[in-house]
Amino acid sequence: MAFTKRSDKTRAAILAAARQRFAADGFERTTIRAIAAEAGIDPSMVMRYYGSKDGVFAAAADVDLRLPDLATVPRDELGETLVRHWVQRWEGGLSDELLVILLRSAITNETAAEKLRTIFGAQVAKAVATVVDDPAEVPTRAGLVATQMLGLALCRDILRLPPVVALDVDTLVASVSVTVQRYLTGPIGRERSGGPA
């Protein structure tokens, strides 16, 4: 299988087309025919190489958040590092409609939702775990972080709320970083926030 078959080019074209369609339209509104048209081939090829619509989707939505390794980051720059990385990941339109696909589809497609849950449960929690001392706090902090990061992506890249789209990257990062930084290292829940320590 390490040999390149003649069909690899078509396979790749299908995958690229599928990503574009899924990202633009979500799971339900994307049709096999549309994918095939964009790839410039026949719909039946999509079936042959990926088995079913769910098959293409699974292949297209195989995503890695590629979060930075927080262990090497100064403790007071965690928020900024994470948020800047996140924003750039979403901004870099080219190859990264992956995240759009996942988020768009996760809202109506239970398979995609489960996948997203897994990815966030694993990758974000792992990143957070390298930073938080008390293991019992990890899920809570990871959840709060997810709340802000996904909300940011949702408003800016999916819903395209004008004021959020209008924000320049630096202002955005500066504002949101503080939040994420606190969710990572600050007090959570009902603890006093301005304590002496």
Added chain:
Amino acid sequence: MAFTKRSDKTRAAILAAARQRFAADGFERTTIRAIAAEAGIDPSMVMRYYGSKDGVFAAAADVDLRLPDLATVPRDELGETLVRHWVQRWEGGLSDELLVILLRSAITNETAAEKLRTIFGAQVAKAVATVVDDPAEVPTRAGLVATQMLGLALCRDILRLPPVVALDVDTLVASVSVTVQRYLTGPIGRERSGGPA
């Protein structure tokens, strides 16, 4: 038109059924037939009384955020007031699948997205405007607030990320309030956060 027609009961049944289906399945996956079945009537009635699928949706997604009047709230309790109200609005499952409908559908349906943009543009900005001095800052602050609030709803009530679902309301409100409070009254962008002021 103030008189109650005989068909009002059916109309109401259709609307209730539509809300349930749209909230559960989103716009695309909800079928006229499913709505009719849930309402216990014939699919053609849905068409007769609401014209088209888009018509039913428009009627079902006519939503009012009912944000509290921030003018009467002490300045340092703004975040908590807003967030608690928001969480309760989403928690109160009964009549309020309205928000689920809107958010779920806005991700794939452009009409719904536009509606959500309008609602947030108007209602949130208005609420924020009663609190912020500099009018130029209103959109930015409203946008940031939307980011966190919609992200919260997304993770907790749509995607159901386990750690976010697991959080009890008080912890949630306590943690997120601080963020919203800062987006409303704190420094934004690249200003120094701990300045001498």
Added chain:
DNA sequence: CTGCTTTGTCAACACGTGTTGGCATACAAT
């Protein structure tokens, strides 16, 4: 009771969907 409007059901349409099998062509091996 006789007519007329309203409320509802039934059956069907035109269309788009995922999916399948058959058939031509281009390539690879002998």
Added chain:
DNA sequence: ATTGTATGCCAACACGTGTTGACAAAGCAG
């Protein structure tokens, strides 16, 4: 050149969709 196989296209299927119109029953007006 002659096989055998991989690659691609075409036509069709079975099904579910939004939507429409004809027709029956129920309520009301005269």
